[in-house]
Amino acid sequence: MLQMDRYDTRAMRPGSSAHPPRAVGNRALRSRWAGRRGTWLLNVPARLLVLTGCVVMLSFRAGAGVVPSGTGASPKHPYLEAHARQAALSTADHSKFAALKGPFADGDGPAVTKACLTCHPKAGDQVMGTKHWLWRVPEKKYEAYGKGGWLINNFCISIRGGNYPACTKCHAGYGWKDSSFDFTKTENEDCLVCHDTTGDYMKDAAGLANPAVPLDEVAQHVGRPGIANCGGCHFSGGGADATKHGDLDESLLDCKKSEDVHLAKSGAGMDCVDCHTTEGHHIAGPDYLLPANMQETPQYPGQKLGHMSCVSCHGEAPHASFVLNRHYRKVACQTCHIPAFARGGLATNVWWDWSTAGRTKNGQAYEEKDKDGNVTYATIHGSMVWKKNVLPTYEWFDGRMSFMLATDKLPAQRPVWLNKPLGSYDDPSAKIWPFKVHEGKQPYDTQLDKLVVPHLYGDKGSGAFWVDHDWATAIKTGMEIAGLPYSGHYGFVRTNMIWPITHMVAPAKDALTCMDCHSKKSRLSGVKGFYLPGRDRSSGIDFLGWAAVLISCVAVVVHGSGRIFFNTREKRDSK
Amino acid sequence: MTRVLLYLRFERFWHWAQMLLIVGLLFTGFDVHGSYHILGYARAVDLHNAFALALIVLIVFAVFWHFTTGEWKQYIPTRKFLREMAGFYLTGIFKGAPHPVKKSRTAKLNPLQRLAYLGFKLLIIPVQVTSGLVYFFYPNLNAHGWPPWTLRAAADAHVLGGFFLLAFLIGHVYLTTTGSTPLTNLKAMIFGWELMEEE
Numbered sequence: 001m002l003q004m005d006r007y008d009t010r011a012m013r014p015g016s017s018a019h020p021p022r023a024v025g026n027r028a029l030r031s032r033w034a035g036r037r038g039t040w041l042l043n044v045p046a047r048l049l050v051l052t053g054c055v056v057m058l059s060f061r062a063g064a065g066v067v068p069s070g071t072g073a074s075p076k077h078p079y080l081e082a083h084a085r086q087a088a089l090s091t092a093d094h095s096k097f098a099a100l101k102g103p104f105a106d107g108d109g110p111a112v113t114k115a116c117l118t119c120h121p122k123a124g125d126q127v128m129g130t131k132h133w134l135w136r137v138p139e140k141k142y143e144a145y146g147k148g149g150w151l152i153n154n155f156c157i158s159i160r161g162g163n164y165p166a167c168t169k170c171h172a173g174y175g176w177k178d179s180s181f182d183f184t185k186t187e188n189e190d191c192l193v194c195h196d197t198t199g200d201y202m203k204d205a206a207g208l209a210n211p212a213v214p215l216d217e218v219a220q221h222v223g224r225p226g227i228a229n230c231g232g233c234h235f236s237g238g239g240a241d242a243t244k245h246g247d248l249d250e251s252l253l254d255c256k257k258s259e260d261v262h263l264a265k266s267g268a269g270m271d272c273v274d275c276h277t278t279e280g281h282h283i284a285g286p287d288y289l290l291p292a293n294m295q296e297t298p299q300y301p302g303q304k305l306g307h308m309s310c311v312s313c314h315g316e317a318p319h320a321s322f323v324l325n326r327h328y329r330k331v332a333c334q335t336c337h338i339p340a341f342a343r344g345g346l347a348t349n350v351w352w353d354w355s356t357a358g359r360t361k362n363g364q365a366y367e368e369k370d371k372d373g374n375v376t377y378a379t380i381h382g383s384m385v386w387k388k389n390v391l392p393t394y395e396w397f398d399g400r401m402s403f404m405l406a407t408d409k410l411p412a413q414r415p416v417w418l419n420k421p422l423g424s425y426d427d428p429s430a431k432i433w434p435f436k437v438h439e440g441k442q443p444y445d446t447q448l449d450k451l452v453v454p455h456l457y458g459d460k461g462s463g464a465f466w467v468d469h470d471w472a473t474a475i476k477t478g479m480e481i482a483g484l485p486y487s488g489h490y491g492f493v494r495t496n497m498i499w500p501i502t503h504m505v506a507p508a509k510d511a512l513t514c515m516d517c518h519s520k521k522s523r524l525s526g527v528k529g530f531y532l533p534g535r536d537r538s539s540g541i542d543f544l545g546w547a548a549v550l551i552s553c554v555a556v557v558v559h560g561s562g563r564i565f566f567n568t569r570e571k572r573d574s575k
Numbered sequence: 576m577t578r579v580l581l582y583l584r585f586e587r588f589w590h591w592a593q594m595l596l597i598v599g600l601l602f603t604g605f606d607v608h609g610s611y612h613i614l615g616y617a618r619a620v621d622l623h624n625a626f627a628l629a630l631i632v633l634i635v636f637a638v639f640w641h642f643t644t645g646e647w648k649q650y651i652p653t654r655k656f657l658r659e660m661a662g663f664y665l666t667g668i669f670k671g672a673p674h675p676v677k678k679s680r681t682a683k684l685n686p687l688q689r690l691a692y693l694g695f696k697l698l699i700i701p702v703q704v705t706s707g708l709v710y711f712f713y714p715n716l717n718a719h720g721w722p723p724w725t726l727r728a729a730a731d732a733h734v735l736g737g738f739f740l741l742a743f744l745i746g747h748v749y750l751t752t753t754g755s756t757p758l759t760n761l762k763a764m765i766f767g768w769e770l771m772e773e774e
Contacts, residue, residue: 323620326714425723514616520609531727533710534609534616541731545738552742556749559664563753566669 080269087223095220102216109174109209110187112219117186124186126281132172133189135159150405152418152451154352154440154497155238158406161453161478162464165205170233177206179481194229195222227253227263230272242346246390246436247503251344259344260504267507275308284308286399286500310334330530332397332431336512337505340389341436344504347374347386352440355492357382358469365469380456380466382441392434392501394527398423406484410449415439415494425529432527434501442495443475447487451495454478581683581769586646589637590764596630597740604737627707634700649684650693657686668753678771695743699736706733 094100099115117124127133135148144150147167152158159167160179168176174188175181182188192201192209198221202210209215231253238244242251252260257267262275277284285308310333317325327336342348358379360366365379374386400422410416423430444451454471455478458464465474471490479486517524518534525535582590603626606612606619614622641647659675664687667675676685684692709716709729716725754760755770763769 321621323624329714329718428718514620515612518607518616519612530723531730533730534607536727536730537608537734538727538731541735541738545735545741548738548742549745552745556745560749560752562669567671570671 078268079271079274080265083224083269083271090223094222097220100216100219102219104215104219106215107204107209107211107213108215109190109192112209112215113174113187113189113191115219116191116222123191123281124189127172127189128183128186130172130281130283132194132281132283134183135171144405144407145403150407151403152406152442152453152495153238154418154438154442154495155244155349156456157354157442157451158453158478158482160406160482160484161455161474162481163455163457163478166457168207169203169205170236171207173207175206175208192218192222193232194225196229197221197223197226199228224271225273226271230276234272238349242342243349244438245499245501245503246341246348247338247501249342249344249346249348251346252503255344257507258510259506261507262505263503275312277308330425330431332433334500334502334505335392335394335432335434336516337508338392338434338501338503339506339510339512339516340391341434341501341504342388342390343506345388347372347388348390348436349384350387350390350436350438351383351385352381352438353383354443355382355441357465358471360469379469390436391523393437393498394432394524395421395435395498396423396425396427396430396527396529397421397433397435397500398427398430404451406451406453406482408450410444410451410493415496416451418495418497421498421500432524435498436501438497438499440495440497441492443471443490444493445487446489446491448485451493452479452486452490453482453484455481576770578768579678579680579771580767581678581680581763582767584767585640587764587767589633589640592633593630593637596626596633597744599626600630601737601741601744604733608734608737624711627711631704634704649682650689650696652689652693653686655686657690660685660687664753674755678769691743691747699739699743702732703736703740706730706736 097119099118100112104111104115113124129138131137131146134146136143136146137149147153147159150158150160156163156167162178164179164181165177172190172193173181174190176188190203190207190209192215193203196218198218201213201218204210231248231250234245235241235249235252236243237248242249252263255264257264261267262270263272273283275284314333316328319325356377359377360379366377367375367379368377370376370386372386375381375384376386377383398421402420402422404416404418421433421435442451443454452475454465454474455463456465456474458467460467462468463470463473463477465471468474472488475490476486476488512523514534516522518532520535522532522535524532600623603614603619603623606614607616607623613619656676663672663675666672674685678685706729709725710733713721713726713729717723751760751764752758754763759769
């Protein structure tokens with residue numbers, strides 16, 4: 001700027017004697033271009049421009065951060081405090097109620113339920129309509145959906161092959177041991193599995209209360225469900241801890257903030273039911289019909305059942321950066337904020353091959369484990385692979401899934417997807433979501449081309465695979481119990497399942513960075529249907545562009561060296 | 576010889592501000608494109624957007640300046656001396672032939688410069704600005720029904736424009752050395768003045 005001032009055009013204003021120009025140019029031109037209108041015109045825009053530039057740069061700096069505004073980690077954990085306050089303000093002390101004095105006979109869960117219903121008479125009917133009780137979608141049209149329906153899964157396949165007592169260990173009821181279970185008896189509902197606060201409650205086969213549980217003690221200490229209540233079943237999906245979901249396992253009971261910012265006591269100190277809010281015993285959450293809604297934004301958790309979402313608490317624009325906030329339209333919060341699942345030290349099952357099951361050593365069933373204690377082979381289950389810190393698979397997802405039923409013919413494609421998220425880029429309600437994909441092999445009817453429901457759980461000699469280790473009888477028996485047609489010929493087929501990942505939200509600092517997706521090594525390399533800056537490029541355009549740059553460079557080098565060559569020759573010649 | 580103020584103060588400011596912004600845009604742009612990772616995607620995107628906004632503001636002021644001062648006439652293409660200019664760059668310059676076009680305050684650009692800069696102003700810049708705006712506002716446009724291929728088209732045009740800008744820049748910088756001495760033109764662009772033979 002100082003340099004430019006040496007030639008300040010104001011010095012050339014006609015008649016000005018302050019700084020006469022050191023060289024005399026064309027007088028007419030000077031006045032035409034620089035003098036008459038130039039002086040103020042030249043300066044005002046320049047000054048305005050500099051000012052605007054500064055404002056622009058400052059405003060961009062201010063908005064450039066990527067850390068959400070709400071991360072100023074508060075030393076008080078609002079939910080821990082709120083829970084304590086709620087508990088202190090409770091108007092009931094269940095240990096004082098005569099109805100709960102007992103004594104209850106060992107394992108007599110229904111007696112406890114009857115006692116509960118004396119003070120909560122409407123609860124029985126409420127629970128009766130819930131998915132925790134029915135294990136299927138209440139609507140007639142979709143009643144095949146649900147683990148009590150005709151869905152097939154990649155773990156123990158189906159409850160329908162006479163496996164009720166094993167599966168219903170996690171049923172919020174007592175005594176569902178076969179298809180004759182009476183879903184209209186309120187005393188068979190299990191209040192304690194969700195409301196026990198002592199941690200002493202346990203369920204056995206068919207969902208019966210373990211006889212060793214001190215029912216009086218448990219009944220007198222009921223309350224709001226904590227993480228352990230929900231986790232008792234939901235952490236053990238697939239048959240054991242950490243098996244099914246990958247983002248739900250027992251590590252969450254006492255986790256670090258780095259594993260789950262919401263559930264960690266050093267984080268928000270939340271319980272499951274702080275998001276999965278409840279209305280008359282219906283608990284918010286996606287089931288086979290109600291999508292985990294992503295476009296509607298409830299103003300508070302529980303405003304609409306099933307519509308819990310990150311947005312209820314964090315709003316639609318939680319980042320300081322405008323560009324980051326805009327991702328919300330097409331990218332689920334979970335995609336960036338759950339960089340990996342199974343982060344709590346427990347490995348999740350990613351491969352379950354039933355086709356190798358049944359091998360025995362000296363006629364005895366056996367198990368093999370890896371160094372972390374994960375079962376890699378079991379006579380009763382087959383071969384398995386377990387993984388920790390798994391990178392999710394990403395898919396377009398509008399909250400709905402397609403499902404395969406035991407009665408469906410197998411599609412031509414292998415592997416067979418037992419469920420599949422629906423949605424695409426063009427679907428305005430779909431977003432990119434993280435998923436856990438589970439792969440495996442399971443038996444199917446090679447003639448009818450349908451999956452089968454083997455009989456797994458039962459007594460010796462009943463044909464149950466877990467004790468008799470024979471596929472032919474296990475499948476035949478299971479199909480008979482289920483009342484499904486079976487050709488008698490079976491084989492094994494590759495089947496996949498997929499679940500959205502939404503728990504184990506990491507602290508903001510551990511969220512994905514731009515480059516995790518916007519680069520050639522994009523995590524989203526499998527997500528199609530759109531142009532992703534940084535990941536995608538048109539090779540033709542790049543070729544054309546580099547060619548133009550190259551031509552320019554070559555022209556410069558050739559022309560320049562030509563000039564130097566002829567110039568030096570000329571100098572030499574003139575000497 | 577006389578000294579002529581060839582480039583006025585705003586013009587010089589505009590030129591060098593534009594130079595800084597375009598170099599910044601190229602540097603950050605190819606980072607975003609993934610040709611290299613120096614700043615990192617997040618910083619490159621933020622800076623690219625900031626530079627782009629600043630350049631748009633600069634362009635608005637420059638357009639205003641060109642029309643209010645009449646300087647836009649400098650860019651009217653002409654065939655006069657076009658052949659001679661081409662001949663000069665192709666052969667004459669190697670033989671030490673004199674520059675075929677004399678600069679003056681009212682006609683400071685030779686016919687090739689006129690064509691090149693007019694093309695720059697009417698083709699490359701508008702394509703870059705338009706495709707850049709479509710690129711930036713694509714999420715909003717998509718919400719109004721613009722199909723995904725518009726983003727791809729905008730991105731392709733923007734990337735190609737970026738390459739052409741780079742190619743232009745290389746040639747442009749080289750051609751500054753073709754003055755009476757290699758640094759004559761550069762000095763004129765910095766200080767405004769150039770020595771000229773009396774007519």
